[in-house]
Amino acid sequence: xxxxxxxxxxxxxxxxxxxxILGCFGPDANALTLTExxxxxxxxxxxxxxxxxxxxxxxxxDRGADRRYRVxxxxxxxxxxxxxxxxxxxxxxxxxxxxxEETGENITLAVxxxxxxxxxxxxMGERSVPTVSRAGGHLPLHTxxxxxxxxxxxxxxxxxxxxxxxxxxxxxxxxxxxxxxxRDLDAVRERxxxxxxxxxxxxxxSIAVPIMHSDRCVAAVGVIVHLARLxxxxxVGTLNRAATAIVAELELLE
Amino acid sequence: xxxxxxGMDAPGSILSQTVATQTSAQTVTGRAFAVLDSFDAGHxxxxxxxxxxxxxxxxxxxxxxxxxxxxxxxxxxxxxxxxEIGSKIWQLGTLASxxxxxxxxxxxxxQDVYEIGNDAVQVxxxxxxxxxxxxxxxxxxxxxxxxxxxxxxxxxATGVGKILVAFGGQELQDxxxxxxxxxxxxxITNANTLRQQLSAIRSQGFxxxxxxxxAGATSVAxxxxxxxxxxxxALGVVSPSAKTEISRMVPVLQVTAAAISKKLALVGLAExxxxxAQ
Numbered sequence: 001x002x003x004x005x006x007x008x009x010x011x012x013x014x015x016x017x018x019x020x021i022l023g024c025f026g027p028d029a030n031a032l033t034l035t036e037x038x039x040x041x042x043x044x045x046x047x048x049x050x051x052x053x054x055x056x057x058x059x060x061x062d063r064g065a066d067r068r069y070r071v072x073x074x075x076x077x078x079x080x081x082x083x084x085x086x087x088x089x090x091x092x093x094x095x096x097x098x099x100x101e102e103t104g105e106n107i108t109l110a111v112x113x114x115x116x117x118x119x120x121x122x123x124m125g126e127r128s129v130p131t132v133s134r135a136g137g138h139l140p141l142h143t144x145x146x147x148x149x150x151x152x153x154x155x156x157x158x159x160x161x162x163x164x165x166x167x168x169x170x171x172x173x174x175x176x177x178x179x180x181x182x183r184d185l186d187a188v189r190e191r192x193x194x195x196x197x198x199x200x201x202x203x204x205x206s207i208a209v210p211i212m213h214s215d216r217c218v219a220a221v222g223v224i225v226h227l228a229r230l231x232x233x234x235x236v237g238t239l240n241r242a243a244t245a246i247v248a249e250l251e252l253l254e
Numbered sequence: 255x256x257x258x259x260x261g262m263d264a265p266g267s268i269l270s271q272t273v274a275t276q277t278s279a280q281t282v283t284g285r286a287f288a289v290l291d292s293f294d295a296g297h298x299x300x301x302x303x304x305x306x307x308x309x310x311x312x313x314x315x316x317x318x319x320x321x322x323x324x325x326x327x328x329x330x331x332x333x334x335x336x337x338e339i340g341s342k343i344w345q346l347g348t349l350a351s352x353x354x355x356x357x358x359x360x361x362x363x364x365q366d367v368y369e370i371g372n373d374a375v376q377v378x379x380x381x382x383x384x385x386x387x388x389x390x391x392x393x394x395x396x397x398x399x400x401x402x403x404x405x406x407x408x409x410x411a412t413g414v415g416k417i418l419v420a421f422g423g424q425e426l427q428d429x430x431x432x433x434x435x436x437x438x439x440x441x442i443t444n445a446n447t448l449r450q451q452l453s454a455i456r457s458q459g460f461x462x463x464x465x466x467x468x469a470g471a472t473s474v475a476x477x478x479x480x481x482x483x484x485x486x487x488a489l490g491v492v493s494p495s496a497k498t499e500i501s502r503m504v505p506v507l508q509v510t511a512a513a514i515s516k517k518l519a520l521v522g523l524a525e526x527x528x529x530x531a532q
Contacts, residue, residue: 012282012318012322014281014282014283015282015283015286015319015322015323016322016326017283018283018286018287019326019328019342022346023342023346025346025349026349027349030349030351030354051283054281054283054284054287055283055287057284058284058287058288058291060287062350062351064351070349070350070351071346071347071349071350071351072350073350073351073352073381073386074291075343075346075347075350076347076350076352076353076404077294077386077404078290078291078293078294078339078343078347078404079339079343079344079345079346079347079348079350079404080347080402080403080404081293081294081295081298081338081339081404082338082339082340082341082343082344082347083298083330083332083338083339084341084344085344085347085403085404086298086402090392090402090403093391093392093393094368094391094392094393095393097365097368097369097391098369100365101365101369111341113341114327114341118341118345123361123362123365124362134348135348135358136344136345136347136348136349249393
């Protein structure tokens, strides 16, 4: 490699490593030691040490008394300025809170992100059923109520492409046959809401509706309930009122 | 949407300066994070030129860094061509302690307070000589409050801030009392007056502000305690001054704060147990 190429290649490689280090933090790994970071990134301990040092100075990582590193407050603060948080979550939160008060169930708000449903917020209470969704987490599009809505309102080419990939099957009732899923998505568009029964978690069902803004489905709002409480008519009405309220708040921002 | 008062969270915050001066000149990582750090409450969407101006980095450098950050979903390009913080950074933010150990614990209780009074509800922690808004629920039906999650507000002019100072250390109190900026005619800028008020807040257990940060807005706040009983955050509501007396919210806030504090102590204990096990 010529010296010139080395200098032009190095900078982004370093940045990539820094993002790789941040990327090894996750819901099940929110506090890591330097050794764990080195193991997870397969980077030499010395470069990890150097990059982690830079991230620490900038407040992108914090180090606790237990000598473990965590995502830092500066990074959290910057994250609050993301449109996902600043516009969508901010606009939706009052409606989600009302939805929760009205149903007492698990309420979720999600967007399409890298071929999956990214949960922007989840509200739950004492009597809500346990779920696998968490704010900041991803779940498959075809096994979740919010995911089916997000997928159903994508252009036909997107749906075709989605259907050609292997479809994960977290439960026995998950739809993993492309043609059955396509019919289900058609139904979502026709009636304006999605319905899942034990397709992500055994014992639970979900219903979700789109949040339409400028003729685009920008997000989906859904409710996850125990199968026995899956009262479709009542929940669809409540969800539609919430979606209308969220759209009104989003429009106020313009 | 709430207006953002200039100077409330100046772009050249202590943190931005740290990143820009200590690391940016030295490493590409530092420069990339200075780019991310140039996004704040007053600059949520920026062009390449604006980023270059605010970071002091050459346009070509900014171009290269932004391109890489966009490739990694750390930044996202909007329809107008300007850049915004992307899903990757947002997702990482949900892993921060302030998020996992405070926001997720407090949010269900904040919902209850919001439903009771339809006032804007917020939770804040101490961050240097400011209070950092960790979360808030506020719709267009509530008063337009300046605070948004991630905003830094003055300690002496907000209900949540006064709580954090009143229950903070002597060193913090001296530092805050030493520099009392004025935001409205009602802002308390006299150190002795504020000192007496802080003492009253400690004994009564709640703080009230009346139009001290923004005209028309009144706030009331109470402390949130973690394990061991230390005050680690504040819970407050902001409502229009014309509305019914805000002190009616004190009992609601106190009951809610007790419930949140109980949960926070459990989270703290769970975290401590997990650390011992590892």
